[in-house]
Amino acid sequence: MTAVDAAVRRARALGAFYAAAGRQSITQRFTYRASNYLFMVGMLTEPVIYLIVWSAIARARGGSVDGYTPGSLAAYYLVWTLVRSMNVVYAPAGFEHRITTGRMSGRLLLPVHPIHYDLAGFGGAKLVWILQWLPVGAVLTLLFHPVLRPTVAGVAVFVVAIWGAFVLRSLFLWLLGLVTFWTTRASALFELYLVLELLLSGRLVPVTLLPGWMRDAADWFPFKWTFGFPIDALVVPQSTRELLGGLGAQALWIGCGSLLVAVVWRRALRRYTGVGG
Amino acid sequence: MTAVVEASGLSRAFKVPERDAGVRSAVKGLFRRSTRTSHAVRDLDLRVEPGEVVGFLGANGAGKTTTLKLLSGLLHPSSGSVRVLGHEPARREPAYLRRMALVMGNRHQLQWDLPAVDSFELNRAIYRIPWPEFRRARDELVELLDLGDLVRKPVRNLSLGERMKMELAGSLLHRPEVLFLDEPTLGLDVTMQRRVRSFLADYNRAHSATVLLTSHYMADIEALCRRVVVIHHGKVLFDGALSRLGEQFAAYREIEVTPDDPGADLGAYGECRPAGEGRARIRVPAADVPATMARLLADVGITDLTVTAPPIEDVIARIFTSGAAVPS
Numbered sequence: 104m105t106a107v108d109a110a111v112r113r114a115r116a117l118g119a120f121y122a123a124a125g126r127q128s129i130t131q132r133f134t135y136r137a138s139n140y141l142f143m144v145g146m147l148t149e150p151v152i153y154l155i156v157w158s159a160i161a162r163a164r165g166g167s168v169d170g171y172t173p174g175s176l177a178a179y180y181l182v183w184t185l186v187r188s189m190n191v192v193y194a195p196a197g198f199e200h201r202i203t204t205g206r207m208s209g210r211l212l213l214p215v216h217p218i219h220y221d222l223a224g225f226g227g228a229k230l231v232w233i234l235q236w237l238p239v240g241a242v243l244t245l246l247f248h249p250v251l252r253p254t255v256a257g258v259a260v261f262v263v264a265i266w267g268a269f270v271l272r273s274l275f276l277w278l279l280g281l282v283t284f285w286t287t288r289a290s291a292l293f294e295l296y297l298v299l300e301l302l303l304s305g306r307l308v309p310v311t312l313l314p315g316w317m318r319d320a321a322d323w324f325p326f327k328w329t330f331g332f333p334i335d336a337l338v339v340p341q342s343t344r345e346l347l348g349g350l351g352a353q354a355l356w357i358g359c360g361s362l363l364v365a366v367v368w369r370r371a372l373r374r375y376t377g378v379g380g
Numbered sequence: 381m382t383a384v385v386e387a388s389g390l391s392r393a394f395k396v397p398e399r400d401a402g403v404r405s406a407v408k409g410l411f412r413r414s415t416r417t418s419h420a421v422r423d424l425d426l427r428v429e430p431g432e433v434v435g436f437l438g439a440n441g442a443g444k445t446t447t448l449k450l451l452s453g454l455l456h457p458s459s460g461s462v463r464v465l466g467h468e469p470a471r472r473e474p475a476y477l478r479r480m481a482l483v484m485g486n487r488h489q490l491q492w493d494l495p496a497v498d499s500f501e502l503n504r505a506i507y508r509i510p511w512p513e514f515r516r517a518r519d520e521l522v523e524l525l526d527l528g529d530l531v532r533k534p535v536r537n538l539s540l541g542e543r544m545k546m547e548l549a550g551s552l553l554h555r556p557e558v559l560f561l562d563e564p565t566l567g568l569d570v571t572m573q574r575r576v577r578s579f580l581a582d583y584n585r586a587h588s589a590t591v592l593l594t595s596h597y598m599a600d601i602e603a604l605c606r607r608v609v610v611i612h613h614g615k616v617l618f619d620g621a622l623s624r625l626g627e628q629f630a631a632y633r634e635i636e637v638t639p640d641d642p643g644a645d646l647g648a649y650g651e652c653r654p655a656g657e658g659r660a661r662i663r664v665p666a667a668d669v670p671a672t673m674a675r676l677l678a679d680v681g682i683t684d685l686t687v688t689a690p691p692i693e694d695v696i697a698r699i700f701t702s703g704a705a706v707p708s
Contacts, residue, residue: 116505116508119505119508120505120506122505123501123502123504123505123506124502124505127491127494127498127499127501127502130494130498131491131493131494134493134494135493205484208449208454208482208484209484209489211453211454211472212452212453212454212477212481212482213477213506214474214475214477214478214506214507215474215506372456372470372472373456375454375455375456376394376455377446377449377454377455
């Protein structure tokens with residue numbers, strides 16, 4: 104068997120694993136329909152507060168704030184809700200739980216890198232969440248009257264970018280979770296990550312509304328490629344070149360994240376003490 | 381013959397933080413953390429041939445589970461070398477992981493909310509088992525472990541015993557050539573323990589699988605293992621046939637006699653205690669058995685006499701409490 108054949112076989116096997124794990128995750132999500140909705144409704148509080156505050160500011164400033172009208176802000180935070188659902192990934196606190204309960208040992212014994220398990224599991228869940236988001240999105244549209252005129256290129260890039268955002272955020276939070284192999288309490292770092300993400304990603308406020316120095320700072324972190332970029336792809340009119348450049352930057356950050364996870368994972372395994380079973 | 385497991389000088393040490401109780405000690409720990417090194421496994425040499433069933437015996441914390449974790453690749457050794465099926469376990473090569481299974485007491489491989497059949501199908505994808513082979517293995521395991529319709533019930537609704545059997549089935553779908561079992565019958569009732577034991581014996585026979593297991597139940601060891609490895613404080617005290625363990629470690633024998641005179645004082649012959657119905661049990665050093673028997677027969681009228689080795693549990697308990705190193 105040539106190296107190419109072996110690589111194709113490996114890729115096919117990984118694809119089959121993703122399909123199986125994704126199916127299992129979908130089955131699991133359908134088992135808990137009510138809790139999915141409660142989770143989603145709980146997540147709505149955050150964007151609705153931002154939307155009300157920024158709409159009030161826009162009205163106070165004569166109808167717009169830096170080009171954002173109440174209608175475009177409504178569109179921004181409506182798309183935000185979908186992007187946020189896509190951005191829910193395996194949290195670093197989960198690593199603590201996995202390690203202390205012995206579940207990590209179980210994952211390490213499987214001939215599949217544990218990150219694939221999480222990507223496949225959460226990826227499958229996204230399909231259910233997207234379906235469940237549709238009625239939520241409809242209600243928000245009726246309530247807040249978003250103004251949204253996406254281009255075909257914008258829609259196409261958005262569809263790719265929300266999955267890119269999911270992979271990117273998964274990688275960086277996984278990286279943060281790996282700190283648990285050195286210290287069993289990595290939650291404090293996660294809190295710091297969340298604060299930076301809130302400020303620099305477009306989650307709290309569209310990146311273009313940030314002061315200049317914060318916009319510059321945002322360029323040095325992966326955060327805006329997980330929130331602001333996918334939302335803007337749909338909400339803010341951009342050239343195809345700009346949109347594709349954004350996808351390229353997202354891919355670059357995914358590459359960096361993958362590399363870092365690979366390197367840190369190898370070191371983390373050497374430190375694993377297999378507590379909890 | 382190529383050995384399945386070959387370990388030489390295998391050691392694993394852990395740095396364990398420690399401090400005294402109380403706030404003062406906790407505050408002190410903020411500035412200066414004290415740790416000690418715990419040697420879980422020390423200089424372990426082990427060779428296991430294909431198809432062997434080897435039992436690891438040892439008190440809690442002796443290093444049995446750490447040894448299994450080193451052999452399965454969960455832990456990196458601090459020093460020494462180990463190869464299992466020709467692979468270096470710590471490298472966690474998929475080709476190795478597909479040929480072995482480690483089943484631990486607190487198993488969590490099955491999805492809690494879904495029937496086990498769903499988890500089995502995921503294992504099929506993980507281990508790349510072709511469909512016909514998967515169906516055959518699944519049906520065989522369901523039958524041998526008497527799982528029946530339980531595979532269609534959500535795992536959370538199964539009893540502990542049912543769940544453990546289900547976990548075992550899930551771990552064996554890919555027909556591992558090497559099976560590491562850590563307390564496979566822990567928490568099971570007697571009937572379920574027997575079932576699991578007989579299943580493991582059948583699996584070993586049918587697939588020529590090599591099995592290394594730890595258990596606190598001597599019944600597991602006696603039913604499954606001809607060879608045992610006794611570990612104490614991370615070091616191997618004994619490695620050999622189970623039958624030899626008693627001979628080597630039991631420094632005494634028990635002579636059970638029925639004297640003609642039930643009131644006869646036998647204290648002069650050894651540590652004596654009544655054994656009911658006019659019989660007495662005398663504990664004597666193994667080397668003194670022939671001489672004591674001769675004296676008893678000559679001095680006391682005896683109608684019946686038997687010599688027994690102490691139960692294996694007693695022998696092992698003595699090893700653990702004394703920690704005596706007896707060469708194997």
